Amino acid sequence: MNTDIEALLATLTSQTKAYLAHLPAEEEPLIVGIHTGGIWIAEHLHQALQLSSSIGILDISFYRDDFSRLGLNPQVKPSQLPLDITDHHIILVDDILHTGRTVRAAMNELFDYGRPASVSLAVLIDRGGRELPIAAQMVGDVVELPSKQHVKLTGPTPLALEIITTD
Amino acid sequence: MMQHFLTTESLSKDQLTTILDAAESFYNIDGGHVKKVPLLRGKTIVNLFFEASTRTRTTFELAAKRLSADVLNININASATVKGESLLDTLRNIEAMNVDMFVIRHQDSGAAEFISKHVAPGISVINAGDGRHAHPTQAMLDVFTIRRIKDNFENLKVAIVGDLLHSRVARSQIHALRTLGTQDIRVIAPNTLLPACVETLGVQAFQNMEEGLDNVDIIIMLRLQKERMQGALLPSEHEYFNLFGLTPERLALAAKDATVMHPGPINRGVEISSEVADGIQSVILQQVSNGIAVRMAIMSILAGSE
The missing domain is CATH 3.40.50.1370 (Aspartate/ornithine carbamoyltransferase)
Structure with a gap:
């Protein structure tokens, strides 16, 4: 797996730029990061793309589907979207794409705020193992990992990737 | 958990x-x-x-x-x-x-x-x-309200005033505040409305508003629970207000930025005057x-x- 953060971010940024080229110039997208790692990547993209509106933040804890098994995360941060998302193009950003359940929860929360014109997904690493029909349009790198291995992004400065093996 | x-x-x-x-x-x-x-x-x-x-x-x-x-x-x-x-x-x-x-x-x-x-x-x-x-959820919302206003619980001076005898709220508040580290908790009430051995809860008892309110940061007023009172615990509501009602003059004895709380429903003119209940130091509706x-x-x- 490529763990060179700078190279991964560069790939993700250029793919996002290519995606933006398809949007009408006056329709600037809103970048929304998923707490915690997704926000770090979203901030990087925001800076690289020099967008005017600030990034949105989603903490999807209240939308998780494993709540009754895992309980409430005691440190839920409030979600914060800088504008009314209705009719805006949203780029949802997360660090690792695995089962797709986090993205499902994030989309449910987004739609509680309004009806975006479109939602696309940017992730640093797509590690496979999807349990839902969800795909990323912009990807830093794709790796196929066995289910016992997990990629974890640590940060925010410096950003680093590590692979954890669980039993 | x-x-x-x-x-x-x-x-x-x-x-x-x-x-x-x-x-x-x-x-x-x-x-x-x-x-x-x-x-x-x-x-x-x-x-x-x-x-x-x-x-x-x-x-x-x-x-x-x-x-x-x-x-x-x-x-x-x-x-x-x-x-x-x-x-x-x-x-x-x-x-x-x-x-x-x-x-x-x-x-x-x-x-x-x-x-x-x-x-x-x-x-x-x-x-x-x-x-x-x-009444533990009331106590939790009270300490939550306090935490949103004050920096910490350790250095707070808190006065709980009124009908402590019938108050489940006060009991729960005292336990929560003590556990969160508040040292200086005072209860202020006439003798007939103070539970026996109230000091064992870790509070200081006063029977005089002027002494008890001195420099406190939080004043929690309790409702006079008329429906639970049997027997002559009080001479009259008017006299109770004269002795234990929270008026602007008495509020001035507390710290300058003191916060006034009340679990509701309030009895205006019995335990609290309208000027205080509706005043800028009151957080009764925020509660x-x-x-x-x-x-x-x-x-x-x-x-x-x-």
Whole structure:
């Protein structure tokens, strides 16, 4: 797996730029990061793309589907979207794409705020193992990992990737 | 972590802080309004009220609805027990409807705990006030309100004023504040409205407003619970106000930035003057709003620890 953060971010940024080229110039997208790692990547993209509106933040804890098994995360941060998302193009950003359940929860929360014109997904690493029909349009790198291995992004400065093996 | 929420007495500082942090997370950064979330979708919560209540029942109902739970409100005074059904039979019948949580308000101390011992496994019980014993969600929303205003609990001077004898709120507040580290807690009341041996709770008792309010940061006024008073505990409401009512003059004895709280409903002109109740130092209505977030937090923590 490529763990060179700078190279991964560069790939993700250029793919996002290519995606933006398809949007009408006056329709600037809103970048929304998923707490915690997704926000770090979203901030990087925001800076690289020099967008005017600030990034949105989603903490999807209240939308998780494993709540009754895992309980409430005691440190839920409030979600914060800088504008009314209705009719805006949203780029949802997360660090690792695995089962797709986090993205499902994030989309449910987004739609509680309004009806975006479109939602696309940017992730640093797509590690496979999807349990839902969800795909990323912009990807830093794709790796196929066995289910016992997990990629974890640590940060925010410096950003680093590590692979954890669980039993 | 917790199956039932019955009193603040048995809870650790960590548990109290977890509840306060969770309540904070239901607040939106902007505007402070609480957004509806799908956390308890598919769960059924029953408000089982054996005693009249407006604020507590409606904020519990609203909290459950903001968590997307289904809510049943059952007012027992006007219901089956009148027809002779026993408490446990009522309980079994509601359980048979596959409910997940009971919110209990009862005029007898210990009622919520009794019910918690007899419910089916997996059902949570929240005490929404039992007799003179405890009203832990009110105490939690009060300490939550304090935490949103003051920096820490350790250096606070808190005065609780009024009908301590009948107050389940005061008891729960004292336990929560002590556990969170508040050292200086004072209770101010006429002798007839002070419980015996109140000092064993770790508070200082005063029978004089002027002495007790000196330089305090938080003043919690309690309602004179006329409906629970039997016998001549007070000469008259007018005299009570003269001696123990919170007036602007008495408020001036407290710290300059002192906060005035009251669990409601307030008796204007009995324990508090309108100038103080509606004044800028009063957070009485904020307490009501905070009650929703705090009750959402407690319900989600219980529902998530099955």
